[in-house]
Amino acid sequence: MKRRVAIVFCLLLAASCGRVQFAPSDAVPEIFPDYVGVTVPETMTDLRFEMADGREMSCKSERVGDTLFFHVRAWEKGSRNGVAYAPFKVYISHDEIPPYIAYRLIEPGYEGWRNMGLYSRELASFKEKPIVLNSATGMGCVNCHNFPGGDPSRMMFHARGQGGGTIFKDGSELRLLNLTTVGPGRQGTYPAWHPSGRYIAYSSNSTQQSFAITGSQQVEVYDHFSDIILLDLQTDSVTTYAPLFNEDEMETFPAWSPEGDILYYCSAPQPENVATSRGDIRYALKAVRFSDGEFVGEPWTVFESDSLSVSFPRVSGRWLLFTASAYGTFPIWHPEADLWLLDMSNGSVRCVDEINSADTESYHSWSADGKWIVFSSRRVDGRYTRLFFSHFDGEGHFTKPFLLPQKDPQQNTLRLTSYNVPEFVNGDPGELTKQVSTLFAQ
């Protein structure tokens, strides 16, 4: 036994005597996720990555001022030698990012699902917690979560299925309201919480999912019809406004201005047969005034294009960020979908090339101070939506986006669910699964 140990020791000693050589390279490493040259907030500097080609690597980082330098060495496959890459920089912004984001995790499949849940993630760590799992709602769909101004103590989401409705959290109180039992009897879909906290504008959509028999875009989703309704949380009443609730147009994706005096939304003429004419449906960005709990005046068109269809308008100050696809109302399945920025001070619009990719960009959300955005993109593999962050300088420019860091970068590949509807939250929204379960049991 002793002899064997001695032999192993000698072998190890001999092996350690050979020098490992790293050839210096002027190039920065190709890593996944691509954090080269990104700008991150102070709380998100723990960036973990691997070599894009799967080689073993080691990494050291040092901070000089507001810049992080990452020194990466990678071993050649099957060799003791490797490459020492030029250090790459990561810039640190002092603009604070909200401490949490909330999102839904769902299989990016088709009609059905099994496990689904709304989750929160602390951005300063890797802690992810379920807010509510659909096990609490009889495996029904939970979706369209929203926090007024990112306030974690107030929240709403839809819980579909038998006994379902819209669930509102106010502090520790939870209540369920079935919107179909009030007002025009229409279900709410996409919400927009008024800055006052009293109203929520919903689009009410009749949505159809279809599947291409061949070709690379396998799924198409469209609305047969849609309108906008307004819920008053003080009276639990739902009201409608004729220009936003009519048979001639499909209105969807409501979004309030920060002051709450204007509701932005997307609208397209109602076609006779949506399925067959889906390729020609383009939504324009419209707006209508809101005052004293009522919509007033005629809506006006903010932006329209004969080659773009607008969805998810989100306003921060003078800037309005929206998703634009070639047609239709469900950009997540459209690889051409990109984020566009509208400067409402002069009406100029541009495609935000610095954050877009060749694949889908879709849902997005501003931080309350307008310094950060989080958006969903399918650029990693074309199917499983992942979250990216970018810093905004307030002058119309975004920094190179970075993927939501994971404790193990492999998690970006191994996770078999998509991130939906990312929203910034100013604190821990807590866990509601048990409460929701009790609510459903009642």
Add this chain to the structure above:
Amino acid sequence: MKKIISPLIVFCGAFLATLLLQKNSFVLQEYDGLFMLSPDYFAAMFRTPFPISGIIGDFLTQFFRFGVYAPLIVAAGVTLAFLMLRSILGRFSIWSDLIPAVLSCALWVIIAFAPTARRGVAVVLILFVVWALVQLLFRPSGARLGENVPDETVSDASGAKKGQNVSGKAVSVALGAKTGGNAPGKANSANLGAKSPQNEPGSRWLLPLWVNVVGTLVLVGATFLCLALNGMVREREQTATLRVAAVMSDWDRVLAIATPERAAADPDMMPYAFLALGEKGRLGSELFKYPVQSPDDFDFGLSEENEVRYYFNSILYQTLQCPNEAIHSDFQLATYEAHGQSFLVLRRLLSNYYQIGNYELARKYAAVLSRSTLHGQYARYFTESMASGTPREPDSLAFRKVVPLITRDELSNLIMLGAGGINAPAAVDRVLCLLLLQRDMERFQAIFTSVRDRYTSPQGNGSARGTSIPRYYEEALMTLGLTDGVSEQTRQRYADFQLDTMSLPVAQLRKLYGDTFWLYYMSSPDNATDILPELDF
């Protein structure tokens, strides 16, 4: 040596029974199972009750895909339970193989009927905990931990080293080997000496070796017979064999299982049979040999919204060269799985995305599968193939805007596929047969006329299936009054049929013409179970 006879009987019985009676049922468990070294898998598992048994069960289930492993694992589990039970009872001086045999056979039955390995693993784990506690807390004669044990007693009863204390022995004791001193063989020989178990305080009863062996044999045999004769086990295995054969594209095996006779008892077999017949080029000749009552029997397209439908559709559309719909079905199938995903679905997604040239997603599924225990080589095969292949470019916007959308109606989908230039050899037969089942003679005639060469020309169009018109197409043509190319035999039979419908009672007609299109055509579509009401003169 004698002490291993009973466990050996248990092992062999469980192994053979699983191998002979349930092999494919366990393969199907692997299809539905999932195990992967990923944070999400473990997080999800730890949200379920009894996560450890779930994780161990999932780990073991991976091996079920390969024929002999499931029987080995089941047999090992049952035998382990037997040994632990014998050891536990031995601690209380109950010297017998019969009680462990009864209980381990009960576990075997639990495993045999359970939909996953989880329950069986849970039982074995609980037994293990009990066994460990008993080893720690009790000594063979029933003394509590810490009590002084005479060295001789320990040595004789358990074979442990002299001077070793009870707790130390408990930790070091090996299953069966050291508790084997309590086993019948030992007990039998111990009759001769003063240190035999029956002489120890607390001994309950003792049976001769042959009683234990024969008793165990009887119990194992009885369990074997129960499983062999149990209708549920047989039905489940039959369905599993059919499903596994279909996934493996083993169409001969599918047809060997899904015979017309069996399909009469289980109509869910018919879609598989028709799929296999289509792939073998025999659909037009054998469709009505099956007890088909309506177009609903042809597939699971319209009438079902469940796992059975998506499992079948995934295979169907893959064979019809329509990977988009196969992928759709795979994703839907996954929603019925306990983990929301399964090995079968992941394998199919990998292969389908590879087939359509979407390497980004294929690589993802290869990476995911490689995080399981047994898919390394499988994933590597695709990864290496992709390294030398060329991914497909995404379609143009103009194409995407107008691409036909899939429907829930297979016929519409097949016609759309045909219009799109995707013509799997079996697709034409499926279209024609669906039209026959729908009694849509006008469209049958139109489509058959356009594809007639496939059946009548020796050269055909490259996908010709033969040089004569399949039997049921001939019968349909006769119904349409078209005799060109129809065999003399069919013409004569049709003439007979026409005469017989005027004179014979329904029962006789069914007997004579039950396997013809004519009888199906003339029966009421609204009353499929009571055919031919209008012919009941």
